Amino acid sequence: xxxxxxxxxxxxxxxxxxxxxxxxxxxxxHSHPELSFEEHRTAIEVSHRARELGYEVTGRVGxxxxxxKLVNGAGPTVLLRADFDALPVTERTGLPYASTNEGVMHACxxxxxxxxxxxAMTLLGGARDQWSGSVLAVFQPAEExxxxxxxxxxxxxxARFGTPDVVLGQHVMSMPAGTFACHPGLAFAAxxxxxxxxxxxxxHASMPEAAIDPVVMAAATVTRLQTVxxxxxxxxxxxVVTVGALQAGTKDNIIPDEAELQLNIRTYTPQVRKVxxxxxxRIIRGEAVASGAQRDPEISTMHxxxxxxxxxxxxxxxxxxxxxxxxxxxxxxxxxxxGSEDVGVLGTSANIPVCYWLLGGIDPDTYAKAEAAGTxxxxxxxxxxxxxAPAMQPTITYGVTALTAAALAWLGRVAHEA
Numbered sequence: 001x002x003x004x005x006x007x008x009x010x011x012x013x014x015x016x017x018x019x020x021x022x023x024x025x026x027x028x029x030h031s032h033p034e035l036s037f038e039e040h041r042t043a044i045e046v047s048h049r050a051r052e053l054g055y056e057v058t059g060r061v062g063x064x065x066x067x068x069k070l071v072n073g074a075g076p077t078v079l080l081r082a083d084f085d086a087l088p089v090t091e092r093t094g095l096p097y098a099s100t101n102e103g104v105m106h107a108c109x110x111x112x113x114x115x116x117x118x119x120a121m122t123l124l125g126g127a128r129d130q131w132s133g134s135v136l137a138v139f140q141p142a143e144e145x146x147x148x149x150x151x152x153x154x155x156x157x158x159a160r161f162g163t164p165d166v167v168l169g170q171h172v173m174s175m176p177a178g179t180f181a182c183h184p185g186l187a188f189a190a191x192x193x194x195x196x197x198x199x200x201x202x203x204h205a206s207m208p209e210a211a212i213d214p215v216v217m218a219a220a221t222v223t224r225l226q227t228v229x230x231x232x233x234x235x236x237x238x239x240v241v242t243v244g245a246l247q248a249g250t251k252d253n254i255i256p257d258e259a260e261l262q263l264n265i266r267t268y269t270p271q272v273r274k275v276x277x278x279x280x281x282r283i284i285r286g287e288a289v290a291s292g293a294q295r296d297p298e299i300s301t302m303h304x305x306x307x308x309x310x311x312x313x314x315x316x317x318x319x320x321x322x323x324x325x326x327x328x329x330x331x332x333x334x335x336x337x338x339g340s341e342d343v344g345v346l347g348t349s350a351n352i353p354v355c356y357w358l359l360g361g362i363d364p365d366t367y368a369k370a371e372a373a374g375t376x377x378x379x380x381x382x383x384x385x386x387x388x389a390p391a392m393q394p395t396i397t398y399g400v401t402a403l404t405a406a407a408l409a410w411l412g413r414v415a416h417e418a
Contacts, residue, residue: 001130001413004324007405010127011325014400018122022400023392025049026115027097033086033106036142037151039064042084042114046139049118053125055137058160062152066139067161070125075133075412079164079352080120080403081343082113083143092386108383109172109361112390114139116170116359116399123404124411132412136164138346146191146305149345158350166314167346167354168406170399171339174382175360176367177395180322180402181334182357184315188308189240189266190273191340195302196221196261196284199295205253214259215248217291221261221284222246228279239276240266240338266338268307305340311353318355321409322402334358339383355406359399361390 001009025045034042043059043066050057050068057068091098091105099105121137138157142148158164175181198221200214222243233239241263248259263280267273281299288297323331337358347354362380370379381387 003321003409003413006130006413007321007325007408010123010130010408011401011404013123013126014119014397018119019393019397022115022119022396025118026111026392026396029111029114030095030106031097031100033099033101033104033111035088035104036085036145036148037063039084039141043139046084046114046118050121050137053121055121055125061157062141062148062155064141065148065152067157068121068137068139069161070121070135072128072134073132073412075131076166076410077134077136077162077164078407078410079136079138079167079346080117080407081138081140081167081169081346082117083110083140083148084114085110085142085144085148087144087384089384089386093389095389105386107385107388108144109388109390110143112172112359112361112395112399113170115396116403119396119400120403120407123400124407130414131408132414133410134162135407135411136161143342146303146340146342149342153345153349163350164352166410167343167352168318168403169343169356170359170402171341171356172361172390172395172399173358174362174380174388175358176362176364177360177391177393178326178364178398179330179332179360180326180357181332182310182315182319182355183333183335183337184310184312186268186307186336187310187356188337188339188341188344189268190307191305192265192273192277193302193304194263194265194280195300196263197298198259198261198284198288199293199297200255200257200259200291201294202257203255205255208255211255212292212294213255214257215255217287217293218246218248218259218261220291221287224283224287225263225280228276228283232275232279233272237272238268238338239272241276241280262302266340268336305342306344306348308341308344308354308356310355311347314353314355317409318357318406321405322357325401325405326398357402359395359402361395363391
């Protein structure tokens with residue numbers, strides 16, 4: 001039996017009953033989001049489901065992570081990864097199952113990832129006569145901090161549960177549901193998040209001459225930082241410098257003592273990363289000097305993401321298996337993304353090939369209308385938006401299908417008598 005034949009037989013069990021169950025689980029998960037390294041309820045719900053499916057489950061891996069393993073005879077081990085942390089975003093989708101946790105939202109679709117992985121685990125666990133080997137389901141915390149994968153690795157992930165032959169995973173994005181995108185090689189950018197404290201001297205707003213105004217210092221710094229990419233990076237290279245937060249002061253008639261910036265930097269090579277980080281620091285310190293600051297700025301790293309490299313052979317194998325089921329016309333190569341992901345740590349930590357692809361999550365008709373009107377950027381909410389709301393279907397069904405088909409491309413075949 002070929003891989004695609006086995007996949008079709010396994011996927012035949014993705015019926016209305018299972019689909020409805022997964023949708024109900026997804027809605028519950030979306031309603032109860034939890035921040036990075038605080039995913040306690042999520043871990044409990046995932047663990048309960050995985051045990052019911054017959055998997056051996058271990059919690060508190062890398063603090064709040066969950067590992068579920070199913071051994072089904074000799075053969076390859078496939079690691080299927082889903083991240084499950086949420087973001088500090090106040091949801092504005094208006095969904096009946098919107099977040100009940102004030103100020104926290106699954107604004108990046110990690111609830112979709114978890115639901116799809118549990119769906120794939122259900123199908124694989126119920127069709128053990130179709131494959132041999134082991135499924136290692138990794139539910140990872142703290143992806144949004146770029147620390148969750150490393151935390152699980154540091155907690156002896158592979159020493160405790162075995163080293164897999166491949167790492168597979170997916171991320172829901174603002175693409176039409178039913179479409180997939182995968183780029184072999186350099187797939188996701190490196191990211192550096194910096195916190196900057198600028199120190200001035202406070203005074204009454206009516207006497208600015210007595211102050212060293214950190215608000216003006218911060219504004220000048222933000223403006224000058226916009227020149228890093230446009231004036232210091234070669235046109236054939238890529239980088240992004242974003243100031244995501246600027247906080248200063250408490251009242252209109254008070255010049256504060258300090259201001260804080262939070263920066264997010266994306267780069268694609270170690271060389272460009274160094275150029276950008278050096279330029280950012282030079283500008284921050286230079287603007288402080290120009291403002292007459294009597295104390296040097298403080299620049300600290302909040303978190304980092306390494307470059308994420310997709311293994312070319314693994315991608316070819318996984319994409320082919322997915323395409324054989326959903327149709328190869330649904331697959332595209334999007335090129336390298338400016339987003340960042342720590343899933344690559346699960347591969348680089350033990351020299352394991354990784355294939356990580358993008359899963360469409362927007363209603364196809366809604367997407368097509370926005371595209372035709374030229375309003376896609378305005379009308380289609382992106383990840384991390386308070387309005388980001390993947391369409392449950394067909395997103396979940398396609399996500400389960402892709403994970404299952406890709407896993408079966410590595411798991412061993414079982415001979416059946418004619």
